[in-house]
Amino acid sequence: MATSVLTLPVASIQNTFPEVLQEVEDGIIQSDKFWVSCYKTSERSVHAKVSAELDDRDRNLVVLKVIEDDVEISKDASGNYTIACEPLNIPPTKVLTPYQEYKDQERSNPARPHRITAFDVSPDSSRFATGYLDGSIFLYPTSAVPLSACPRKRLLPQSIDITKMRTTSKPHLSGVTSLKFFPSSRVLLSTGLDFSLTILPAELPDGPPSGARVLPVRTLRAHTRPVTDTAIIALGRNIVSASLDATVKLWDVSSGAVLSSLPTSASVTSMDLGARLPVPPDGDDAVPPPASDARELPDTAAKVVFCGLQSGAFELLDLGFKKSVYTSPMSGGGGAITSISYAEAHNLLATGSDTGTVTVYDTRALGTPLTAFRRLDTAVADLAFVIGGTEVGLAVATSDGLPYIASVVPEGPAVHAELVGVDCDPVQNVTVRREGGHMDLWSASDDGVVRRYVL
Template sequence: MAYISLPVVTVQRDFNDVVRDVDEGVVPVDTFWVSCYKSGESSVHAKVDVELDEVDRNLLRFRSKEGDVDFVKSDSVSGYSIACRSLDIPPTAVVLPIQEYNDSERTNPLRPQRITAFDVSPDTTRFATGHLDGSVVIYPSASTSIQQVNTSKCKLVSKAHVSNVSSLTFFPSSRVLLSTGADFSLSILSSEFPESWSESSSGLGTRVNPVRVLRAHTRGVTSACILGLGRNIISSSLDKTLRLWDVPTGDVIHTLEASAPILCTSNGPRTPTPPDGEDTPLAETQDEREMPEVAHTLTYTGLQSGSFEVFDLGTRISIYKSPSAVGGSPINAISILPAQHLLATGAGDGVVTLYDVRSLSSPLTSFRRNDAGINDLDFSPGSTNSECGLAIATTDGLPYVASIIPEGPGVSTELIGVDCDPVQSVRVRNKSEIWSASDDAIVRRYIL
């Protein structure tokens, strides 16, 4: 299907410093730049002057030197919005991170140890990063009043894999972490912090070893999902398999075969009527190591071939496989929002496609901003069931939130702060928090 072209709005990364200098009287007037893009049309670039009002010295005035662009201080939480009349771009919120987590051991600008995997615990008290060398680092999150957080000393460090860490997922307790790697294995790590960080004062962190390593895949493991409280997990691999694991014993309970190497997964509840319209009874024999939730779970997989495939863990079969998009760009990211019956896929050519899981054969819509690949997706539920957004991490370093319902697709929020580095991961927590991790090895926390 044809896709909708969405615009890009970006602003000078340190524009807030420019605004602050004028507001505090450091300089009487200063300037920052704004750029707007839309596929197939000429880009618009503008310089925006900021100065104090001549009468009300507590009021800031923003004036664009090019008339097409409007930069406005708004009443929203984000504080600012940008519109461009010539490109027909409506007011779009621009949001700076409220926190940046910087581990000086890993963010050397000359040789940053880029983040290849990332997750935030369900209770947001900690987050974890994975790296190309197979290391996993777990950090405590800080009070939101701290903007620049140096995390070099307070951390748990594990050499969980011998090569690239491909995914990280916290268990529901927030005290245990699951990692997957290109070394064909999965590792389970404790994320309990020590009572004192004195032993990590050297900056190397407190060393921890995996409490369990799971091996059975014959190629790199790409992702994993935790079922229920975590006795069972499901993993995917470039060996074209999904494997259901019993965590206490480390055994594989079942293996399901996909039609192509699997790059990403997302779990959702079993639908009353499968996408193909034919209901298959549950498997007659249930392994005693399977928790009850396994039988009621569907696993949605993004494939290297450009298709996605749906597996019913209760019947242990594939129940739907989508056609490949033109060009067969791989599906790098997949996310489901069960409450809204929504599925989103993100492809290597930048196309995001939305589906109703009750009718997967007819996509709801497709959109993209440019040809920058999609690295990660996470739904951002609104305050009501009639609202929904989608946080999107891209290879061009321009992450954003797309509005989905009630209006959409459109760009509701631009996430500012990354300097052209690919954003590898994005996570939504507590509805209004968005966390991201990028190749500059910095973790950013936004509040919408």
């Protein structure tokens, strides 16, 4: 599995540059500057100042002038800016700013922000949930994105104060490790460092929240170490959980019973669920035996679970055969697998490690990676495929606060877009949702802010 790890560049920009441009455009200030920096491991960094000022003739046009010549910045047809840097071979790369920023003033106070440790957006994009180190979970409504969002007319994000909109719960004794909405968008599955899973109502109140804590309708206990990730099968009568106790468990939600407990070769840090591969890696029969427990749904037998392991490998479990069918060699980039994502329709699997390496596989030939890449030596916190037609990208959340979207198919790997807005705070979660005619990318970070990008 010896695959060379490609190094991708970083094109970063002052996170407040939209404010600078807006103040100049509004005539509040005559001109101002912001910085642009480009990096690539083992190469000389490039730093530039960009001056923003109103055009002499068209007073509605903001003109950008790069003080150093090594960086180029321009505006594309979609209303976003691009950065290019010839010395580091960086082609024009999109700089995406959030369309919306959701701020709970008590949780995103810059003087004492509450780190968001778990996050999810409902399938219908009507609400999102955030989890914290103290075991609490907050549920918030979202605001719609108008169809006029593309192309962007203003780069400044819509700032939404959600302080008084939250519905609260505290189902865990310590940190929340994952959150997943059920397909109905009205129920939430959470996991924690306290070894438990909980099922929470996720209904939005008709009026202002009452302030009373929402209690779990069910608490599931069987793991002996922190639960790290979950997956929901079909409508949610069966769920799957992964843990640092080196097991993956299949649950019946109604009874709270464990239907199966599958051992893994190492502690599981992340997982993703999907349909069984057309050709099982172990060469066994593709048709599993009937389930021995009537509480196991027929849909469950057709599923596999990809597990990211602390050992640096990933493992494939077959829920129909109730066994491990493949374990990869250790990651070529070294380090534990911290995130894993399965794009079933495109036969792609991506893993991210705590050393910053992202590896992409064709699930029909798991033994040889398609590609591997990294930017800086900082942990990959989360991955989410971004799929539009025949183009496949990968959103990468990183502990250095420099999240990005990498292009994977048909060309790649390359940096497709930089996600701007965070000021050096680790980004722990990325989630992709399609709403109406546009695709949204959501992120949550250690500054306590939830950001929504329109792709």
